[in-house]
Amino acid sequence: MNENQIIIIGAGPAGLMAAQILAEKGFNVHVYEQNKAAARKFLVAGNGGFNLTHSEEIENFIEKYEVKEIQEIVRNFDNQKVIDWLSNLGISTYVGSSGKIFPTKNFKPIQVLKAWLDHLEKIGVEIHYENTFADFDENFVYFKNKKEEIKLKYSKLILAMGGGSWKKTGSNAKWVEILQSKNIEIIPLESANSGYNTPEKFHLLQGQYLKNIKVSFGNHHKIGEIVFTKYGIEGSPIYFLNRFTRKFNFPLIIDVDLKPNVSEIEILEQLKSSEKISSVLKKKLKLSATAFNLLKTLDKETFTSIELLAKLIKKFPIEILSFRPIDEVISTSGGVAFSAFNSNLELKNFPNVYCAGEMIDWEAPTGGYLLQACFSTGFFVGNQVSKSLDSKI
Numbered sequence: 001m002n003e004n005q006i007i008i009i010g011a012g013p014a015g016l017m018a019a020q021i022l023a024e025k026g027f028n029v030h031v032y033e034q035n036k037a038a039a040r041k042f043l044v045a046g047n048g049g050f051n052l053t054h055s056e057e058i059e060n061f062i063e064k065y066e067v068k069e070i071q072e073i074v075r076n077f078d079n080q081k082v083i084d085w086l087s088n089l090g091i092s093t094y095v096g097s098s099g100k101i102f103p104t105k106n107f108k109p110i111q112v113l114k115a116w117l118d119h120l121e122k123i124g125v126e127i128h129y130e131n132t133f134a135d136f137d138e139n140f141v142y143f144k145n146k147k148e149e150i151k152l153k154y155s156k157l158i159l160a161m162g163g164g165s166w167k168k169t170g171s172n173a174k175w176v177e178i179l180q181s182k183n184i185e186i187i188p189l190e191s192a193n194s195g196y197n198t199p200e201k202f203h204l205l206q207g208q209y210l211k212n213i214k215v216s217f218g219n220h221h222k223i224g225e226i227v228f229t230k231y232g233i234e235g236s237p238i239y240f241l242n243r244f245t246r247k248f249n250f251p252l253i254i255d256v257d258l259k260p261n262v263s264e265i266e267i268l269e270q271l272k273s274s275e276k277i278s279s280v281l282k283k284k285l286k287l288s289a290t291a292f293n294l295l296k297t298l299d300k301e302t303f304t305s306i307e308l309l310a311k312l313i314k315k316f317p318i319e320i321l322s323f324r325p326i327d328e329v330i331s332t333s334g335g336v337a338f339s340a341f342n343s344n345l346e347l348k349n350f351p352n353v354y355c356a357g358e359m360i361d362w363e364a365p366t367g368g369y370l371l372q373a374c375f376s377t378g379f380f381v382g383n384q385v386s387k388s389l390d391s392k393i
């Protein structure tokens, strides 16, 4: 093959999107991937419902990303563009009741991926499987495969090797060490969209759900459903709080409002109306069995003080001890720092080397926001590379 071309490392959503943009503009694109197959994490994401983006209106949508740069990149290739892109691949979508966007039921995740890979093949993208990125310098990139070590000259190099969770999908974050050794600033990878470990007394509630509750940390709160597990708590309101708790040292306290639509005063009135606290909780306040069981973790003195109980129904403290281990969570925060990039996501220390996807330092909740930012950064970097090459012609 020609030894001076565009090389993309990582056949995940970000790398493949960059490849599509560049190939459609007529460039010769080679993707290198260490697995035997493309986009394994993309397929894993499809296991629990293939949530490709979200239908939210764009101004609210971009607020899910704290990083300004990512907000603008997502605005530029937004949820509607993802829907259009899928439609061009022959994949129809629908908006689920939660606002999430899924492929219609006739398309399994593997069929979505196949449609994309078929299109990439048609436009000339070559994917070189079972090649592991080993190093790079200003001109060359180095890979190892079963047979040999290879050295390729690149004109443009796009790194899209993902975050650090679910290593078995290939996203093992080994790139961190390689980039750090070249003085590229990396914000340490941490668990994101992660449950929290809690003290043992909550483990007794394992398998029980709390629905329509409000979970808060400081001024940040989200209504939804959480589940107690053998180690702690999980659920989308919990994942939402990750990025705020991350700024502090554990242990921390998050608060649960078990009755978001009823005021503390109304709760107290109800509790005063009868001698039997349990009966008021179950019959008048209609607390779920799990909410009741949670209140029963209180000591007797607190449980029988109706003033305290009313307060705790509105603000039940749950101590959180730590995030879950990186390998089991949905995504990671951290990655290549924005300070390492020019505004076009090209590395300041290595002109002609760009990054896309989850390996960059941003985080977002589940619900389609992760894949959206991977598609959007792939689109952005593909276009930046194209512009830069066009300007040299």
Ligand SMILES: Cc1cc2nc3c(=O)[nH]c(=O)nc-3n(C[C@H](O)[C@H](O)[C@H](O)COP(=O)(O)OP(=O)(O)OC[C@H]3O[C@@H](n4cnc5c(N)ncnc54)[C@H](O)[C@@H]3O)c2cc1C
Pocket (backbone or CB within 6 Å): 009, 010, 011, 012, 013, 014, 015, 032, 033, 034, 035, 038, 039, 040, 041, 042, 044, 045, 046, 049, 050, 051, 052, 053, 131, 132, 133, 134, 160, 161, 162, 163, 165, 166, 169, 170, 171, 172, 173, 174, 175, 329, 330, 331, 356, 357, 358, 359, 366, 367, 368, 369, 370, 371, 372, 374
């Ligand atoms: C269980 C689970 C559920 C999820 N659910 C959702 C969801 O519902 N909605 C949502 O938006 N997102 C979801 N995600 C997150 C989403 O899948 C990821 O954010 C997304 O896949 C990241 O895309 P990426 O292209 O940046 O990296 P990846 O998809 O991680 O792809 C990176 C690729 O690079 C390759 N690679 C890594 N290192 C090397 C190397 N040294 N040499 C060569 N190749 C290398 C990997 O093998 C991999 O193929 C989920 C993730 C998980 C794990």
